[in-house]
Structures are given as C-alpha cells and as structure tokens.
Amino acid sequence: MKTRASLLALSLLATGCGTLYPEDPLFVYGRALHADGTPLAGTTLMFERKTAYDGSTPTVSVFEPFREVTTEPDGSYTLELLVKETRSQVRDYSFSLHAFRLHRQEEDGSESWLGFNLHGGDVELPALLPWQADLHTTPTADGVMLALGAPLPTLEIPPSATSNDWTIIETDGSRHTEPNPSPPSLWLELRSGDGILWWSPSPKETLAVSRSILEDFAAPVARTSVFIDGDWTFKPMVSLNDSYLSFYVEWASASVALPSGGLVPVSRGAACEPFVDTCPLTDGKLETIKSVPLNELRVRLPTPKKLRQAVVRGFASAGHTEAVVVEGSVDGQEWTVLGRATLETRRRARNAQLTNRLGMERFLDVPLAPEAPAVTQVRLRVVGEGLMNRADFRELSLFE
Structure with a gap:
C-alpha cells in the first residue's frame, strides 16, 4: 500500500x-x-x-x-x-x-x-x-473570565x-x-446581535472581559x-x-453567551463635535462606522465627571497611527492628558483571514489617570505619521 x-x-x-x-x-x-x-x-x-x-x-x-x-x-x-x-x-x-x-x-x-x-x-x-475549544465562563467582580478547556x-x-x-x-x-x-495566535471576538463590540489579540488562554467592555449591550456572546x-x-x-x-x-470556537455588563457610560447620549445634532459616537449603537475629523473629536459631558476608563470601539484611521491620546478639560482651553493607548503594528500576513473577516478596526480599553480632576470635555487625539484628517469609529464610551 x-x-x-x-x-x-x-x-x-x-x-x-x-x-x-x-x-x-x-x-x-x-x-x-x-x-x-x-x-x-x-x-x-x-x-x-x-x-x-x-x-x-x-x-x-x-x-x-x-x-x-x-x-x-x-x-x-x-x-x-x-x-x-x-x-x-x-x-x-x-x-x-x-x-x-x-x-x-x-x-x-x-x-x-x-x-x-x-x-x-x-x-x-x-x-x-x-x-473543540471548550470555551467557558466564570463570573468576576468586574465582569467575566473566559477560559479555554483545550490546548491551542x-x-x-x-x-x-x-x-x-x-x-x-x-x-x-x-x-x-x-x-x-x-x-498559534489567539484572538477574542465579542458580538451583540450583528454588531462587533470587541475583537483583539489575547496574550493568554484566560481572557478577562470587564463590565466596561460589555457595557449594557444586549445578549453579548464571545468566541475565540x-x-x-x-x-x-x-x-x-x-x-x-x-x-x-x-x-x-x-x-x-462555538459562541458562548455572556452576561450583560449592566454598565451605562456617563457619555451615553452626550453631544460631540463636529456633529451638530445627535452624536452618533455616544448613542450606544454598533451597527455603523462614523467618520470624523481627527483634530476635532470632542465629547461634552452634561456635568463634570471624574473619569476612570475610555473604551474606543471600531477605530481606524488613514495613515500610520502610533497612539490614541485621551485628553480632558473643564473649559475647552486647557487640556490634560488622561490616558494613552499605543497601537502595535499588525503584520498583514499574520492575520490575513481575520482582517478579511472582521476588518482592520481597533478596539481600545484605555485606563485614565486616577489623579486627574473632573472634566466636562473629552478630546481624542491621534498621534502618528502620514495621518489624513479622518478617522472612523463605531462608539466611544467614557466611565467614571
């Protein structure tokens, strides 16, 4: 034979x-x-x-x-x-x-x-x-822990x-x-209905998902x-x-159901520039991507808030983005850096199928400085080379 x-x-x-x-x-x-x-x-x-x-x-x-x-x-x-x-x-x-x-x-x-x-x-x-990943969940004080029951x-x-x-x-x-x-590289994907609420590489086979990431989206599910x-x-x-x-x-993997985070961001429904009427970046919807000028993305909070977390969903920009900087202000004149998310370069050959299926968007969970004062305005600033005056987002959420 x-x-x-x-x-x-x-x-x-x-x-x-x-x-x-x-x-x-x-x-x-x-x-x-x-x-x-x-x-x-x-x-x-x-x-x-x-x-x-x-x-x-x-x-x-x-x-x-x-x-x-x-x-x-x-x-x-x-x-x-x-x-x-x-x-x-x-x-x-x-x-x-x-x-x-x-x-x-x-x-x-x-x-x-x-x-x-x-x-x-x-x-x-x-x-x-x-x-057969045997993906399973364990509740935590700040969300849920995902774990694989099988080796990669x-x-x-x-x-x-x-x-x-x-x-x-x-x-x-x-x-x-x-x-x-x-x-083998491991990635985490979270969805609510037809919307992607998170996807990112994971360095470990146990994956912590915070309430800030889950927010109050309905019936979230996860798969790796x-x-x-x-x-x-x-x-x-x-x-x-x-x-x-x-x-x-x-x-x-097969999808597993997650509990709702039950957390509503303080930025929900807040006004933002350059949009004149309803801000599509704070409406809690994942279905569409909105384009905004890079140097004018501001969110105005109704009252001063001491912020601890910023979650940026579906971010993509034209050019080589090195970092996204979150700044706060009480008067719109003087700005303080609240947090910074450095973006690693993704080699296209390493995730060609994933980017083909899920796109080139970034999802960022940005801790904000605990010593920063309460602010009424928040600005996102993009740092990098060859940037054009445009960025795409799904949603921006700020938590106190």
Missing part, C-alpha cells in the same frame, strides 16, 4: 522536468478529520476560489464555489487543478492573500478555514480538523514538505527570525479564534522546479 507521501512523490515525478503549461494538471492532496482525529470519510468538501479582479469596477473579489471533492475512507482527498487555474490575477483590497479556500462549519457552530496558494507543481495541505491547535508538517523559518526585515533595516509555520500561517516547499525527485505552498489555517 502506498503512503500519502509516496503518492505525492509519484505525482511530482509525473510532471517531469519541463516547463509547466496552462493545460497541465496539478494535484493538491489533503486530509479531513473529525475533532478526535478519526477520518472524515465519504464527505463532500467544497473548495472555493477567489474571483479575479482587475480594478475596473468598485466590486472587490469574493470567494465563490469552485470544485467539490469527496474524502476517501481514511479522510484523504485529491483536488485536481489546471496550471492556468492557479494563475488568476487577484488584486484587490480585501486583505486576503490566498486564492483558494476550504471552509467547514460544525453542528455546534465552530468553524475552520484553510486558505492557500500554490506554485510550481503538486502540494500537500495541512490536515483540516475542528478545534497546532500543525504537523507532512513528510513530503520542508519548512524554513522566515527572516523578517524591519523598516529600520534590522532583521530577526520567526518560526514557519507561525505559532486561533490563526496559523506558513509556507512549505516540496522537492520532486525528477524536476528542476520545486513546488511551493503558502497557507493559513484559522479555527473559530
């Missing part, structure tokens, strides 16, 4: 050492498993491919159904492609770096994605299996592949090495995502060309 590695080697042999032509076949091998590692046998999987986009229309590329495969008794499958089907030009601004995708959704609502590009010949994909998922490099670590060159010319595939990306090389026995695979895998 031939192993999967030997089958891949034979297919690579079959390509020979000549140039690949548009009508030549390519084979993508993979395996689908249940969460317990047993084969997902006799199951139809739908591969999607991103539509070509040439910039002639405002519509960006989307993933559309491409080709079905059926898994064998051991869970293995083979996707047959033509060389020309891997060379579609995909150029848009939807943050997805991969032209092909496989998506699975389980009965409990958990999901997994496997996206990839290939070049030069046949390749083998990472095994795709669900992640990892990937095994197939015997037919080789992997080299990445050398990263920073903007200042310095270099460092990062592992390939990347270590784990993201891994990488690239592998496959060297045929008889060919001058190696085969390359670039990929990502993302797992998203």
